[in-house]
Amino acid sequence: SQQGEEDPQALSIQEGENATMNCSYKTSINNLQWYRQNSGRGLVHLILIRSNEREKHSGRLRVTLDTSKKSSSLLITASRAADTASYFCATGSIQGAQKLVFGQGTRLTINP
């Protein structure tokens, strides 16, 4: 079964607001990654957080990881229209970290 479950499935906010997406998973992980996918395109890697890390920042992105709750969140601050995309979390398990297991994704729409 799919490892990651994302919440919400769709999110629509005004430009300038912050967007928060959540991801839950089921088994022990080696790392968790977030990717962005624009319509009709491939996935773009955003950030990777290891299982022994709790928080990571990259520009306007902030990712948290709570291994006790098997959950992660992605925060995009000061959203822009160009942030409109689908966002996926993906986990690499301890047994096979190269084999990423993706969630269903959150479709984010930023309204100008």
Place this chain on the structure above:
Amino acid sequence: NAGVMQNPRHLVRRRGQEARLRCSPMKGHSHVYWYRQLPEEGLKFMVYLQKENIIDESGMPKERFSAEFPKEGPSILRIQQVVRGDSAAYFCASSAEGIGNQPQHFGDGTRLSIL
């Protein structure tokens, strides 16, 4: 363009035909992964290859699907005797090392349509 290159971008086949999808990894990358994405869903792992070796094919259907990554040339995902259910976007990714704590770099995919 030093990114992952997939071709064709779109492929139309009739039921029963063969589909061949090609992937050239990023320069310097020797690890290739194939994923399948159905509309409105996340990607599902199919197979992980290193040059000339299949490392993990746990996501590959048992029949009709095969993958290779020869010493020279691109990785090929081959689907024989295609059926309507094979319609999907197929993505290839690559990484420099096969260890887990590295991002995978994705191509723009091949959208396969079965008539």
